Amino acid sequence: MVGVYVAGVGFTKIAEHWDKDLEQLMAEAAVKALEDAGVSTVNAIYVGCALSEYLQCQANLGALMAECTGLVGVPAFRSEAAEASGAAALYSGFCDIASGRSEAVLVIGGEKLSDGLPEEVSSGMLMMSGRSWYEGFMGADFYAISALLYRLYSKRYGDEGIPFFPVISHEHAEGVAHAQYPFKITLDRVLESPFIAEPLRMLEVSGIGDGAAALVLVSEGLARRLKSPKIKIFISSATDYMNPFDREDPLRLQSVMLSVSKVLEQAGVSRGEVNMVELHDSVSILGALCLESGGFSPPGAAGKLAMKGEFGLNGRLPCNTFGGLKARGHPFGATAIYQVAEIYLQLTGRAGKNQLDKPRTGLAISLSGVGAAAFTSLLKIEEV
Amino acid sequence: MVGVYVAGVGFTKIAEHWDKDLEQLMAEAAVKALEDAGVSTVNAIYVGCALSEYLQCQANLGALMAECTGLVGVPAFRSEAAEASGAAALYSGFCDIASGRSEAVLVIGGEKLSDGLPEEVSSGMLMMSGRSWYEGFMGADFYAISALLYRLYSKRYGDEGIPFFPVISHEHAEGVAHAQYPFKITLDRVLESPFIAEPLRMLEVSGIGDGAAALVLVSEGLARRLKSPKIKIFISSATDYMNPFDREDPLRLQSVMLSVSKVLEQAGVSRGEVNMVELHDSVSILGALCLESGGFSPPGAAGKLAMKGEFGLNGRLPCNTFGGLKARGHPFGATAIYQVAEIYLQLTGRAGKNQLDKPRTGLAISLSGVGAAAFTSLLKIEEV
Amino acid sequence: MRVTGYWRNISFLYRLAGWKCTHCGAFHHYKPVICRRCRSREFTQVELPGSGRLIAYTVIRSPPKEFERYAPYSIGLIELEDGTKILSQLTDFKEDELRDGIRVEAVFRKVRVNGEQGIIEYGYKFRPVLSRS
Amino acid sequence: MRVTGYWRNISFLYRLAGWKCTHCGAFHHYKPVICRRCRSREFTQVELPGSGRLIAYTVIRSPPKEFERYAPYSIGLIELEDGTKILSQLTDFKEDELRDGIRVEAVFRKVRVNGEQGIIEYGYKFRPVLSRS
């Protein structure tokens, strides 16, 4: 397998971009990433987007993005794995370079949720987290399922510290230029916010926003010739039953467990060597379950460790260093690419006021549905 | 690059499968392919489907298919490139094996168009062949654009023989068990059928059907150990402007030209060595343009060569040997996988009454939109 | 969900009928091609027991578009008497009646009106079992 | 198409206004980040000429759902006076008036009513230029 490197990143601010079409937002991120990498063309384009058919009435987004990035001719198509669509595109792009077929590929993730009304976005989420005629039929949406998981968790372990995850994310997002909610919130404010689906509170769930992010992946051969900073990347994925209550233990996300273990093995890295983690905290409880199922916290302990400061920028294992899904924002198909781009900024010393002290290895966990699929990406400083 | 082999195929009949959900149809094809290959598990699943979000209100189809095939745990996600979605899944699966990461992958293409009304399927096609706010806004759908291309073609070259393409496809589909329309039609019947968008007639366009097809791809290493017949596979892809009238010459499909040339080069095969072609004849004129742009017919001559019998089962270059999109059927996301599966049957001597005389190399052209993207797959008998 | 998908799955939605793997016992609420747990291909049709225990529940206040007119509504996770866990809307309860652990039973109810076609879709819901005094 | 997409692209749909690459002259009917032809980043806003020649046309008889109530309708491929080719619905013509090659001009018309929201969407259409006798 040819080694795969990230050679540049680009992204937009996450916001309600009323004035831009999805493809413009994605093109903006893509052009920035190409510039950042110092690359003028690529061998293929991998596009991640969850809901363009539903929210934009647009399929064939791959070909459209080849045109909008001025790269007509290059192979291009879309990957969809619900909220982890960007990671699915990354997975395909990774294999393309690893096979030796391509020297450079562009991976673009994007989503424009503001093209739908909030209840339409909720319908979109219903398509992503359950079977259309079962969970979909009865309206058991992502928040409902997450709330039920949260209840089970509380019964087994207590809920101490779980509502603290949004507090951490918002603390890290403060002043971050690309974050949707770049301000702090207190634990009290979280606990006082109304229920969205009890016990899940409004301030424990990510908001609705538009965003696009892009990466340039290159082969080790091209990496050697480029001037931009290069970081080696690995990615693994695994699936689980769609409905968590069909799983042996709903509180153990097998997809996370498997994909984290596989990517660590692939990269030859131990859990202790991981310096930072970007979590899929679309709801607080999933942030905690990612840490526990990934083996970065004992089961039932993530909330307590969070309260102790272990996941802060100066903690044992900094998490969501630019605000995570909760505060940086969660435009579904773009999210995984933001996560990887942020790790890239950290490892190349470009994280500004959020810079960690010389991290060498970072890991991003991206989920679809309630863990029906997980993709884990690992970035690592490694000489070409 | 690790060599990639097709080790087994499976598919359903194309029909209106009122009694089955999309995922059941796809699971059926997948299980058949695994059995055919003599493989009980795979390292990853690649799912191709164009319109599941719109027609089934279902995203996250990858994870769902892992569950429905009893392969929970395995990485799985969906690829979308409009009508060529199956080919996009194949492209990703190919790179996965070629990289050495996986030994065996399952590629499943499926589409269930009968879940929508005919005018809803047309709306779905509008999403696939144009920009939502340009062609989509004015209702310039796939048939409209194809009809305009057809007019330009007729003005430049005349339309002689173009309406004969459906006649060839139906002739080959006669008695084919998996074909949606397994009967002959005459040229007169084609010419007497009403216009769908003049000059395009009803019997020059493919119908609406449900179907699923699957392939097992394996590495050369695993191919050596398996008992099932193995055929080496290559795939290339290219894009073009979404709207053909933005292209330098709308009658030259650059995406076809590039992807055919690249795949021939990759496989070390000349055009003259290709023994059969599966064309993307969703409309008659596109079948002809595939042949011309692919370099298998001089520009403007495909119809005349068709009339001469060159593309019949006993012709110089047999095309659509089981009926093509027109007569075998065209369930979007499944189509490319049917094409490849049919070539596999031909090369392994399993084509029954449609068997060609010892073909060694076959090529399938799969389009999205009006050639916005093309994927060309090449299968070749080659000892492992 | 499309009306077609509703029609195809009516046996489960109306009667909690599904397919049990004869090898490992896994229940499938859809007709499986292959067992999702053990990959066996033999199934028997079964009807799930219509009563069980409410493990946990929640209330949806900002629902998906299709359910706007029914909000707020409750979703419960239920363990049936044979151990199968299913999701269900909860119905026929008084405000303070829902508690984890209470006994619940299946009833047949209108679930929703499907989109533009206006087709009324029915299915199971669960309600608290009245304690006999 | 969503109403939001319609609003964003009104300058083209109402006035045939777009962006021309200052380097290669390629016209973009959307605001480009980078030229789709030459990858330049400099553009000037232009309005396309409102008249041209009908290269080819067709009639849609089985339209997509959004256009059901407007069928049959005609779609034309038009070469404008500056050589730009665009697609347009055709309007205001008598049954035998459409022929390839005739001169056509842009007019402002209602195009459709958008789905559930019922918003009336307007845009350009082209019609035959009356020959002055």
Ligand SMILES: [Zn+2]
């Ligand atoms: Zn079983």
Ligand SMILES: [Zn+2]
């Ligand atoms: Zn230019």
